[in-house]
Amino acid sequence: MSTSIHGSIEYRHTYSPIVFTFADVNVGVSMSNIFGRLGAKHHNEARTAVPVRGWPKNGQGDLDCGSGFRTQAAALVVRGSEEAGVDFDENGHCREVDGLVITEEAAEKWLASKHFSNPVEWLDADWRSNFRYISDPDIHSVNWITADELSVVIEKTSKELRTPDGREGGFLGGYHAVVAAMRALEQSPSVEASSVRFIYGFDN
Numbered sequence: 001m002s003t004s005i006h007g008s009i010e011y012r013h014t015y016s017p018i019v020f021t022f023a024d025v026n027v028g029v030s031m032s033n034i035f036g037r038l039g040a041k042h043h044n045e046a047r048t049a050v051p052v053r054g055w056p057k058n059g060q061g062d063l064d065c066g067s068g069f070r071t072q073a074a075a076l077v078v079r080g081s082e083e084a085g086v087d088f089d090e091n092g093h094c095r096e097v098d099g100l101v102i103t104e105e106a107a108e109k110w111l112a113s114k115h116f117s118n119p120v121e122w123l124d125a126d127w128r129s130n131f132r133y134i135s136d137p138d139i140h141s142v143n144w145i146t147a148d149e150l151s152v153v154i155e156k157t158s159k160e161l162r163t164p165d166g167r168e169g170g171f172l173g174g175y176h177a178v179v180a181a182m183r184a185l186e187q188s189p190s191v192e193a194s195s196v197r198f199i200y201g202f203d204n
Helices: 032-037 067-073 104-112 147-160 173-187
Strands: 005-012 019-025 074-078 093-096 099-103 131-135 139-145 197-203
Touching (some): 005 067, 019 173, 032 147, 067 074, 067 099, 067 139, 067 197, 074 104, 099 104, 104 131, 139 147
Parallel strands (some): 074 099
Antiparallel strands (some): 005 019, 005 197, 074 131, 093 099
């Protein structure tokens, strides 16, 4: 089964602490050259060319990312499912428009399971009222990087994947587009330039 990358471009406005999702992006499947440089396990991650930061957290140790990637790579855990107004299946799961919602009991089973190939962790330091986020066991190697860091990865990968006539190979066009969008956000007067990032993870 091939590995896919899931990612989002995120940023903050200068007047708000909220992390916004500019776009969810799909930039490639099973590209060991670039996946390894981005830190994906089982893709020669020894060649990782970016800082490994993991999930972004705030000063309180709680998950601090936009709704786009959170929907792709985390589950919302609710405590007191009777009051949640959600219809859970027999496994304590419910697929909502905003992503996977599970019960506290289902989350504890995830944490205790020995069958997942990817570790599961709480993404919030404690409960926020009656909810808390947990990582999705189908997603691994979550990280976030800047436009400059992604540009370095693209450059190194491009040098390896030249076609015989010298053109860039490797289906890197989507990554160039991500960098271009990030650069545009960095130049916006209403955006905190240092907040612009590409957050991503891999399935399988």
